[in-house]
Each structure stands twice: as C-alpha cells, then as structure tokens.
Amino acid sequence: MSAQNRSEGFWAGCAAHFAAARFAVIGLVLLFGFSAVFAAAFHNPQPHQVKVAIVGPPEALRQARATLDPQQFSAVSYPTEAAAREALRAEAVHGGYANGRILVASASGFVAAQKTGQALQALDPRAAVVDVAPLPAHDARGLSPFVTVTATTMASMVFAVLLTFAGGRHALRARIVALLLVAGLGGVAVALSVDTIVGALTDDFWGLAGVIALLILAVALTVHGLGRLIGHAGVGVAALTFMLVGITSSGGGVGQQFEPGFYRAVSQVLPNGAALTAVRNDVYLSGAHTAGALAVLCAWAAAGAVALLVGHHRGPLFATA
Numbered sequence: 001m002s003a004q005n006r007s008e009g010f011w012a013g014c015a016a017h018f019a020a021a022r023f024a025v026i027g028l029v030l031l032f033g034f035s036a037v038f039a040a041a042f043h044n045p046q047p048h049q050v051k052v053a054i055v056g057p058p059e060a061l062r063q064a065r066a067t068l069d070p071q072q073f074s075a076v077s078y079p080t081e082a083a084a085r086e087a088l089r090a091e092a093v094h095g096g097y098a099n100g101r102i103l104v105a106s107a108s109g110f111v112a113a114q115k116t117g118q119a120l121q122a123l124d125p126r127a128a129v130v131d132v133a134p135l136p137a138h139d140a141r142g143l144s145p146f147v148t149v150t151a152t153t154m155a156s157m158v159f160a161v162l163l164t165f166a167g168g169r170h171a172l173r174a175r176i177v178a179l180l181l182v183a184g185l186g187g188v189a190v191a192l193s194v195d196t197i198v199g200a201l202t203d204d205f206w207g208l209a210g211v212i213a214l215l216i217l218a219v220a221l222t223v224h225g226l227g228r229l230i231g232h233a234g235v236g237v238a239a240l241t242f243m244l245v246g247i248t249s250s251g252g253g254v255g256q257q258f259e260p261g262f263y264r265a266v267s268q269v270l271p272n273g274a275a276l277t278a279v280r281n282d283v284y285l286s287g288a289h290t291a292g293a294l295a296v297l298c299a300w301a302a303a304g305a306v307a308l309l310v311g312h313h314r315g316p317l318f319a320t321a
Helices: 003-042 058-067 081-089 110-120 144-165 172-197 205-230 232-249 261-269 271-284 291-314
Strands: 050-055 073-078 096-098 101-104 128-131
Touching: 003 232, 050 058, 050 081, 050 110, 058 073, 073 081, 081 096, 081 101, 101 110, 144 172, 144 205, 144 232, 144 271, 172 205, 172 291, 205 232, 205 271, 205 291, 232 261, 232 271, 261 271, 261 291, 271 291
Parallel strands: 050 073, 050 096, 101 128
Antiparallel strands: 096 101
16 A cells, blocks of 8 residues: 555544544533433422412411512412412412411422422411312323423424425425424324323313414424524524423423523423413313413414515525525
C-alpha cells in the first residue's frame, strides 16, 4: 500500500471516528436532557396554592389558614358541606374540611387527594376522610387518562411526520381530508380501544371520542403545519414540544397543581395537559371544568391549520419539508 493510500485511509478512519463520537454526544445529551426533564416534573410533587374548602364559623377558617402552609394551600370559606362537596366535584377546590370530615376527590387526581387529605388532617387528626368523587376500582391510581392522552399524542405525531415527509407532494385537499379522517375515526378507534375493549375509561364513549379527536387534530395539524411552514426544524420543534414539555407538564398521575412552577404554568396551555383535563373530567367528573381545555385544543388545531395554509401557499421559510 502506498503512502498516499495509507494517509487517505488514516484520515477516513479519523472522519468515521469523529462522526461516531458526534452521534454519541448527541445521544448522551438527549438521554441526560429527557431524564432530567421528566424527573424534575414528577419526582417530588408538592402543592402550590391548592384551594381547600373550610365549612364552619370564621374561627375555623382562621385556624385553617394559621395551620396550613399558605404557599401550599389556600383556605376558602364555604357555607355548607353540600356546597363544599359540589365545589370538589366541579374542581373549584381540591379538598375540604366540614363537620369533622376531611373531603377529597381522588377523581381529580390520586396524588392530589392523598397529599391534600394528609395536610388537612393537621386540622383534626381524628377526622374521617371521605372521597366524594372516588376513582373506579379498575383505575385506582387514575393513570388511564394520562396513558390514553400520551399514546394518542405520540401516534398523532408519528402520523403527522409521515404525512409531512411522505405525503408532502400530495395535494393540500388530500392531506386535509386525511387529517380530518384520522382525527374523526381516530377518536372513535381510541375510544373503542380504551372503553369497549380494554375497559379503562368507560361510561362516556362519545365524549371521550370527541376529546381525543380534538387532540389528534391539535397535534397533527400543528406538527404538519409547522413542517410545511418552517421545514424540518418546524417538525422537530413541534414534536419535542409535545413529547418533552407537553407530556411532563400535563401532570400525569401527579396533577399539574403539584408540579414545579414552569410545568404548572404551561400545563393547561399545551394540548397534552388540556386533553388530560378534558378526558379525566369528562369520564370521572361528569364533564366538569372542561370548556377551557376544549377551547385550548381548538386553538391549537386552528393555529396548525393556519400554519399549514400559509406554508402551502408561500412554501417553507427555511427548508423544504
């Protein structure tokens, strides 16, 4: 072998090793970043200004405010136990104390109910804990809504990426029809899976299907729309936002009121958190407090549609998707 060939082989080997090291660094950064973000969101749930109802004379409210950490709980007065129970079911409060009873609603979040109940026992250690909106036996930790929303989000992102890169040459009308079909029929398919077949989220098939259809539209339209508007970077940014920030800030089995500040702040403005609230409340709380969450999903779907239309007519701003 000539000196020139040996030299070329040496530099080719160096280039290969450099490429391998670069990919290894990227992989390590992703592993470190994802694990840190998820651990920070869920490892130590703490209440943040969680409202609790206090039924009784003014002295009872003053005692509650003096006993409970004001950074964690905000005690508010309610005239009757019935009113406090109704506020719990409507998610106006997340715990209560009335007539020697501690009131919680595990359907609003198992961890939230557990930690709120423990804190309220400081007011009356002998008080009985009453769950006014219990979780069903088949979902004792309330994780089914989180799992359903997360699975739907990931599948919607995969579909949107495929539509962007493999279906980008098709007519806009064809892609919009595909998105609408997947959203509408996908909502029914997910409801059929988790309600009828698995039995995880039961009692409101069409309500669940409707929320899931909106979630699919919100995620798929945003990913595909940003892909057409910005290019490859748009797909990456949207996918990372929904997968990394969206999943961690949604609350999971912890509840967004018990997450750190950043996660709590963005939870209900991202599709994941809004859909989780809508699914959980629709199935377990008779649809209470879902209007805002549904509005968020519609807003994301509308924004994704605008990005898609603009990107289609003007072309991607940076790179062809």
